[in-house]
Amino acid sequence: MQLVNRKSPPVDQVGIEDRIARVTARSIKSDMKLEGLKMAISMIDLTTLEGADTIGKVTQLCTKAQHLCNEYPELPSVAAICVYPSMVGVAKKALGKSGIKVASVATAFPSGQSSLEVKLLDTKMALDNGADEIDMVISRGKFLQGEYDFVADEISTIKDACGKARLKVILETGELGSLDQVRKASDIAIYSGADFIKTSTGKIPKAATLPVTCVMLEAIRDYYLETGKMIAMKPAGGISKSKLALHYLMLVKEVLGDQWLSNEWFRFGASSLANDLLMQYAKSQTGAYQSSDYFSID
């Protein structure tokens, strides 16, 4: 692997912010908005990652995933449920043959401060319980120390362990310090075998932002131009409103193109976004905003 010698291109923060200002000034209306709302729902990784997660809580979340809004059967279901390894079995059973995938965080989530052996065991536990997707975290400490080979080796080892399961690599961009670093981490993850690159764990205050996502999408685009291979993207944390979700989709469309506009190539890691999307969708159908009491909160 030639990672160490590979130089990531510089990122201009002011330029990225200008670009985002352009995207968020776009006006998303009528048909486009409806299509976007449905698309966003289908891209959600409905997430619960708490110390307090119980069988009951995860089962309820799985029920919600399968019955998002009984009033509007035309709506798609979410892409996946995202849980800790210990809850994968529960989720798998609750989701049955619904087609909704089970994603599991692993590798000493969220800090990643453990040995490779433990991380592998963590991953194996999730896989043995039936996880379809693994959301791993990178070792940010090692990355910030400049030990890029270590980070890359870890990712490729986990990737090997994943087998058929798709691997999402969480960069925890809020801890990386600059957009240049985000780009570098994205390149390392992509070249080490990530199927997805993902912004955040959701466990620190600085979660996904549009500028960070733009940089990661550019890394994906540049890799695609070089190799013809598509990598998927998942912003996570801090996306709870429909309008913001639509701006993300707009950005994906502008940077990567229509090919990426499906839940195979783009996901939102979110818990409360689903209900806001439902509320906006219901508004488009009835002409009025409904009380949040009309949307279940599992």
Next chain:
Amino acid sequence: MAVKNKKLFEFSPALESAGHIQLKEQYELFINGKWTKPKSGKYFKTINPSNEKVIAQVAEADEADVDAAVSAAEKAFNGWSSLSGKERGKYLFRLARLIQEKARELSVIETLDGGKPIRESRDIDIPLAAAHFFYHAGWADKLEYAFPNRKTEPLGVAGQIIPWNFPLLMAAWKLAPALACGNTVVLKPAETTPLTALKLAEIIEEAEFPPGVVNIVTGAGATGAAIVNHPKVNKIAFTGSTEVGKIIQCATANTDKKLTLELGGKAANIIFEDAAINQAIEGIINGIYFNQGHVCCAGSRLFVQESVHDEVIQKLKARIENLVVGDPMDKNTDIGAINSKSQLETINKYLKIGKEEGLEMFQSSCSVPSKGFWCKPTIFTGAAQSSRIVQEEIFGPVLAVQTFRTIGEVIQKANNTPYGLSAGVWTDKGSKIFNLTQQLRAGVIWANTFNKFDPTSPFGGYKESGFGREGGVHGLESYLKFND
């Protein structure tokens, strides 16, 4: 996964409404604070270039009308120039605030009359116009601090002739410093885009400016010539083509009229291999396709370091496909209508020349409306300094791409033009930026950005791009004489 044929998540129309604007069917001349019928009795039509529909009739000022306007300005000069700076500042602050209040109406009229996207008139033209009045209002009572130990005096009557690419913004660039310094003005907007200047006249009325301080006369070249040649005009400020600028300079030679000219440009936009390429692409797009390329400081000559040429061109082409071309009133439109039929003819002439010179032309695959004047965003690759599309100003959405190998080479080539208005440099290396900016002969140089404007920053050119500066402290000098 197979790529679907149908495009996903396409823009739905998001039209700005024009229901709230107030436009008269016919506009007279604004002379001495009154709406005056033209002595010529003639009117001309102003149309919407995106659908060729007539919006209004506008009076055509002849020599006699211009004479009346200059006389009114001359009469008003004593009163206006002897007002304290603080009082003059109050009028300008009031004007700035009224522009802000009417921003939506002004944006819509600007877009209807000129064809530029509503996004630009709403986010750039109108807010910047207000900002220019605010900025200069602040200078009105601080001229002695702007020029310490020097005694300043206003010049008298300023004749100002402005272009059609940023109609209200250019009016603001001209009026604000002239008025702040104590001059009175006869302003002529361009014949294809007179409406926002006339709306500005209404706002000036509403702000209760003393009559004659600002006079707005509409018309074409002959009206402009009448202003330039009027013996009682003390200062000419012109923004427009180099061709007309030369005529004006000849006409004012042998007179004591003070002159500033802001003319054409053919800016070099230079992208080095160590640049943040993805952001540079955005900058190139903004540099050449902003306002359909009707920008004197547009980055129309792109210099790409050979090692990154293929990547840059590939990404540029992909990005162009994403630009939304169409109805300027749609909030999602990136590129609107070409300002006039004659400008479209000029652009098309250059497209033909480019192809005949054997350059490779790439255009967006977008469709354009059948009515109105349109030009798809265009890139020519394989250009050289000897290509005519590199040498001459096109004033349209047409980018000419050349490659270079070394920094010395690109500096020489960038300066190898009769123009010198602006330039852009894209590199991640600060030392390279400073090296280049010292050697490029251009009035404005942007580093890792393009087409950024601010009232505090002086703007103007070298060589055939004109002389004199607008904006900042430098801009005040053009409207003052110094009695030391």
